[in-house]
Amino acid sequence: MSEFLYLYRGAQRPASPQEAQLTMQKWMTWLQELSAKGHIKDNGQPLEPVGKLVSGKQKTVTDGPFAETKDLVGGFSIVEARDLAEAAELSKGCPIFERDGFVEVRPVMKM
Amino acid sequence: MEPVDSLFRRESGRLVAVLTRIFGVHNLALAEDVVQDAFCRALEVWKFRGYPDDPAAWLMTTARNRALDVLRRERTVRTFAPELGRIFESEWTLVPALDEQFAAYAIHDDMLRMMFSCCHPRLKEDAQVALVLHVLCGFSVNEIASAFVSSHSAIEKRITRAKHVLAGSHRLFDIADPDAFSARLPAVQRALYLLFNEGYHGASPEAAVRGELCREAMRLAGLLEAHALGATPATRALLAMMCLHAARLPARVNADGDLHTLFQQDRSKWDRALVAEGQRLLDLSATGSELSEYHVEAAIAWVHARAPRTEDTEWKSIVAMYDKLMAIRPSPVVALNRAIAIAQLDGPERGLEAIRAIEDSDRLAQYPFYPAAVGELELRRGRPAAARGQFQAALGLARNGAERRFFEQRVKSCGVGSGERPATESA
Numbered sequence: 001m002s003e004f005l006y007l008y009r010g011a012q013r014p015a016s017p018q019e020a021q022l023t024m025q026k027w028m029t030w031l032q033e034l035s036a037k038g039h040i041k042d043n044g045q046p047l048e049p050v051g052k053l054v055s056g057k058q059k060t061v062t063d064g065p066f067a068e069t070k071d072l073v074g075g076f077s078i079v080e081a082r083d084l085a086e087a088a089e090l091s092k093g094c095p096i097f098e099r100d101g102f103v104e105v106r107p108v109m110k111m
Numbered sequence: 112m113e114p115v116d117s118l119f120r121r122e123s124g125r126l127v128a129v130l131t132r133i134f135g136v137h138n139l140a141l142a143e144d145v146v147q148d149a150f151c152r153a154l155e156v157w158k159f160r161g162y163p164d165d166p167a168a169w170l171m172t173t174a175r176n177r178a179l180d181v182l183r184r185e186r187t188v189r190t191f192a193p194e195l196g197r198i199f200e201s202e203w204t205l206v207p208a209l210d211e212q213f214a215a216y217a218i219h220d221d222m223l224r225m226m227f228s229c230c231h232p233r234l235k236e237d238a239q240v241a242l243v244l245h246v247l248c249g250f251s252v253n254e255i256a257s258a259f260v261s262s263h264s265a266i267e268k269r270i271t272r273a274k275h276v277l278a279g280s281h282r283l284f285d286i287a288d289p290d291a292f293s294a295r296l297p298a299v300q301r302a303l304y305l306l307f308n309e310g311y312h313g314a315s316p317e318a319a320v321r322g323e324l325c326r327e328a329m330r331l332a333g334l335l336e337a338h339a340l341g342a343t344p345a346t347r348a349l350l351a352m353m354c355l356h357a358a359r360l361p362a363r364v365n366a367d368g369d370l371h372t373l374f375q376q377d378r379s380k381w382d383r384a385l386v387a388e389g390q391r392l393l394d395l396s397a398t399g400s401e402l403s404e405y406h407v408e409a410a411i412a413w414v415h416a417r418a419p420r421t422e423d424t425e426w427k428s429i430v431a432m433y434d435k436l437m438a439i440r441p442s443p444v445v446a447l448n449r450a451i452a453i454a455q456l457d458g459p460e461r462g463l464e465a466i467r468a469i470e471d472s473d474r475l476a477q478y479p480f481y482p483a484a485v486g487e488l489e490l491r492r493g494r495p496a497a498a499r500g501q502f503q504a505a506l507g508l509a510r511n512g513a514e515r516r517f518f519e520q521r522v523k524s525c526g527v528g529s530g531e532r533p534a535t536e537s538a
Contacts, residue, residue, distance in 0.1 A: 013151055016251030017119035020150040027158035046155035075159060 001080045003041055003108040004087040008077075008094070010070040011101030026095035034079065039090055044077035074101075078108070117323070119150055121330070122167055123249030126174045128221035133178060133212050135192040136228065136283045139246075139274060145181060149174040175213050179206070193282070220286060222247065222334055223341065227284035230298040233276050239302045240309070241266060242273040248327045258324055260314040260510065292340045300349050300405070303332050307353050311360075316511030318364045325360065329353045336392075347396035348405035354389030355412035358382040370517040374421050386416045404440040407432050426456040443474045451484055459488040479508035483518065490525060499525035 014020035034040050049072060053062045081087035084107055091103040123146055130142035149170050163169040182191065182199050191199055198208040211217065229242040241259075244250040250258070256266040286292055309315075310324025332350045335341035362380035363371055371377075393409050411432050418424040433449035446469040454462020466472075466485055475481040486501030499522055506518040 013147070014154065016254055017123040017146075017150055017249040018117075018254065019251065020154045021119035024154045024158050027154075028161065031158070043159050046159055074155060077159075 001082065002087075002110065004079050004081055004084070005106045005108060006044070006077045006079060006091060006094075007073050007104040007106065008075045008096055009073055009102050009104060011074060011096050011099040014099075023095060023099065026098075030093050030095055031077070033093070034090060039079050039081060040077065041080050042078040044075055046075040047073055049074070070100075117326070118166055119153075120249040120327075122170050123150070124225075124247035125218050125222060126170065127246055127249075128225040129212055129218050130174065130178055131225060132217075132221045132283065133192060133195065133209065134181075135190065136280060137278050138189070138191065139278050141181065145174055145177045148177055171213060175209065179209060182209070219334065219337070222331075223338055224283045224286050226299055226331060226335070227286060227292070227295050228277060228280065229273075230295060230302050231276055231280060232295075232298070234273050236301060236305060238269050238273040239298070240305050241269050242277065243302055243306060243331070244324075244327070245270050245274075246277075247331065257317075258313070258315050258320050259309065260316075286338075286340070289340055296341065296343065296346070299335065300345060303328050303335070304349060304405070306331075307356070311356055314510035316368075316513065318368055318513075322360060325353070325357050329357060344396045344399045344401050345403040345405050347392045348403055348409045351389045351392035351396055352405055352409035352412055354385045354392060355409060355416050358385035358389065358416060364513060368513050370513045373415060378419065381416070389413065389416065402435075402439070404436060407436045407439065411436075424455070426452055430456055443469055443471045444478070446470070447475065447481060447484055451487075454488050454491070459492040462488045463492075477508060479505040479510065479514055479518065481505075482508070483521065486521060486525075495525040 014023055031040065031043055035043075049069075051064050053064060054060070055062070079087060079090060081090060084105065087107070088105050091105055094103050096103060126146045126149065127139075127142050130145055131139055134142050152173055153166075153170055157163070157166075182205060186199055190196060195208065195212075198204045225247055226243065229246060230239045234242065241255055244255050244258075245252070252267045252270060253263060255261075255270070256263045259266065284291070284295065307325055307328035310321045310326075310328065313321060313324070315321050315324075329350070332346065332353060335346050336350050358381050359373070359376065361382060362376035362378065365371065389409070390413060393406075393413055396406060396409070411429055414425055414429050414432070429452045430449065433445065433452055436445050437449060447466065450462050450465035450469065453465045463485065466488070469475070472481070482501040482504040486498040486505065489495075489501060490498035502518050502521040502525065506515060506522060509515040509518055
């Protein structure tokens with residue numbers, strides 16, 4: 001088994017409390033199912049929608065690296081899968097797709 | 112304990128109410144933004160880490176912290192609640208004052224204050240109901256439009272205008288003023304009654320949506336009943352009526368979403384605990400001289416609830432109570448129900464006479480249960496052909512799949528006649 005990083009990007013905000021709750025429950029169910037099948041190394045963490053970008057030799061600090069909210073990383077998980085193809089396949093169950101978001105699947109480099 | 116699937120909705124109303132109190136009613140939109148932020152944070156954090164021990168407290172703390180940020184950042188550029196503005200100016204008093212606003216008893220009052228504010232006399236009844244659903248029950252425009260089987264744009268317009276009136280009222284309703292409280296109480300009761308009715312008799316095809324509207328109406332009526340000034344005989348009668356009707360919900364629609372009339376319902380499925388609660392409240396409501404329409408409606412529901420079988424129903428007292436209801440709040444729907452009760456008591460011919468005598472029956476022109484009632488009585492007096500035509504008319508007016516299936520069954524029960532085949536919904 002290899003490790004993969006899921007980066008969750010974008011996704012529209014829910015329009016109502018009920019929608020927020022339903023979306024959350026779908027995420028919980030999806031992560032639990034992956035976990036039950038032994039694919040979850042780490043559930044991961046949500047990220048604040050703010051940040052700083054430090055760049056250049058001058059180490060200039062600016063607000064956030066994100067030009068558009070659709071590119072914003074909202075959180076990450078670490079999953080275990082046979083290969084990249086399986087990791088990508090597993091990500092298809094993610095509820096983020098119902099809200100126009102996407103999942104970036106990246107293999108963790110092996111030692 | 113309420114089901115966890117309404118947690119966000121329930122907390123939404125509480126949080127918007129308390130934040131509007133803190134920010135002032137003119138900042139209603141700001142309060143809604145802060146609450147939406149709190150839910151988005153909950154969504155992001157909980158989906159990775161699971162539910163916290165006390166989800167409601169977590170949401171409350173998140174909203175409180177966000178409110179504190181907003182107050183600190185904007186107190187120089189924005190005016191907040193006039194009665195709290197001064198206290199929020201000083202860092203010494205800001206945090207304790209804010210925490211006091213978030214105390215449990217304060218939130219209870221905030222909900223009531225908001226309920227009364229939403230029933231502003233400048234708003235029509237349907238706008239009041241939509242506003243209550245939106246602000247206190249956390250329904251989005253889309254969710255209200257689907258519950259009321261109305262268009263998104265119509266509901267959006269209604270809510271935008273209603274919010275404008277609310278935000279422009281400068282001050283939330285003062286529930287500590289007993290005269291003002293009593294003066295607006297009937298409007299609040301009426302809005303909750305309409306909300307419940309929309310759930311119980313409304314056109315929404317989804318049983319789940321309708322059950323939810325009923326549940327929300329009962330939750331808010333319960334808040335009203337828990338308040339010293341709100342717990343009038345009429346409020347108790349209203350809540351009693353809701354309990355007694357809601358007790359029948361499990362038998363009203365079966366697992367396939369098929370509708371069962373009062374006559375067909377499996378009475379063993381009625382919720383006995385709700386019947387008992389309804390009876391208790393109805394007993395409590397029988398004080399004072401006031402006899403409201405809610406008293407009469409609750410009493411009718413109680414007569415049905417206490418009959419073990421349909422044939423045990425005391426139709427005589429039901430007809431007498433419909434007579435009373437016609438005197439207090441006459442409407443064609445009440446008259447139709449009265450006619451059906453008369454038919455049970457004195458036979459279908461008398462029932463049909465009563466239906467023909469309904470004034471304003473043109474207001475029932477779009478109501479599918481009007482021709483259906485005539486059909487039932489025609490069928491009972493042995494005229495299946497006439498009955499069939501009536502059921503077909505009802506079928507044409509059906510508002511959702513459950514009603515359509517129900518009337519199709521009734522058409523069939525008239526036997527295969529020479530009339531045209533009923534239109535089916537299957538595409």
